[in-house]
Amino acid sequence: xxVDIAELVREALLESGCDPNLLSNFDSHSTIALxxxxxxxxxxxxxxxxxxxxxxxxxYSDNILEQRAxxxxxxxxxxxDFIRGEQFHLSRNEGYLELKALLKPMCMNSGQxxxxxxxxxxxxxERFVVVMQ
Numbered sequence: 001x002x003v004d005i006a007e008l009v010r011e012a013l014l015e016s017g018c019d020p021n022l023l024s025n026f027d028s029h030s031t032i033a034l035x036x037x038x039x040x041x042x043x044x045x046x047x048x049x050x051x052x053x054x055x056x057x058x059x060y061s062d063n064i065l066e067q068r069a070x071x072x073x074x075x076x077x078x079x080x081d082f083i084r085g086e087q088f089h090l091s092r093n094e095g096y097l098e099l100k101a102l103l104k105p106m107c108m109n110s111g112q113x114x115x116x117x118x119x120x121x122x123x124x125x126e127r128f129v130v131v132m133q
Contacts, residue, residue, distance in 0.1 A: 003108045005032065005046045011111025012118050039125060042118070051103045053121045056096040058132045065097065071131040080124060082107050082117040088124065099128050 006025075009032055032044040040055045058064065065072075072090065079086040082104055089100040107117040 003046070003049075003051065005044060005051060008051075008108060008111060008114050009034075009044055009118075012115035015111045015115040016119060039122075039129060042121060042125065051108060052100055053103065053118065054098055054100040055121075055125050057090075057099050057125075057128055058097050060092045060095055060097045064132070068131055072128070075124075075128055075131055078124075080120055082120050088128075097132070099125060 013034075034042045034044070036042075040057060043052075043054050045052045045054065076088055076090065080088065080101065083101045084104050085102075089102075091098050091100060101117075101121055103114075103117055107113050
């Protein structure tokens with residue numbers, strides 16, 4: 001199933017009440033970034049037939065990771081029904097700790113379904129950011 005990620009993101013943002021004048025032309029062939037004032041950007045990437053939502057939580061630090069491990073694990077174990085396996089991923093990439101979610105196929109069926117996943121990721125990102133502070 002081919003998904004036009006740019007159109008899906010546009011529909012989801014409009015469904016969520018985003019001002020159409022704030023939406024630029026998204027490119028389906030590259031990672032889409034949604035920038036926020038008080039949170040890290042949310043990136044939307046297409047990889048073959050899969051769509052990933054991800055964000056850079058913080059610069060990677062072994063010390064901070066050790067200090068926050070219990071709270072991070074609690075947050076990871078909360079799960080999310082829009083993610084395959086219902087679990088977020090944490091990974092180290094290019095010097096950052098990243099939060100990642102591989103979306104279930106049903107999230108790509110409509111702008112409304114994608115909006116639910118995007119909103120869910122946003123809410124959980126807020127919680128992970130608090131854990132990292």
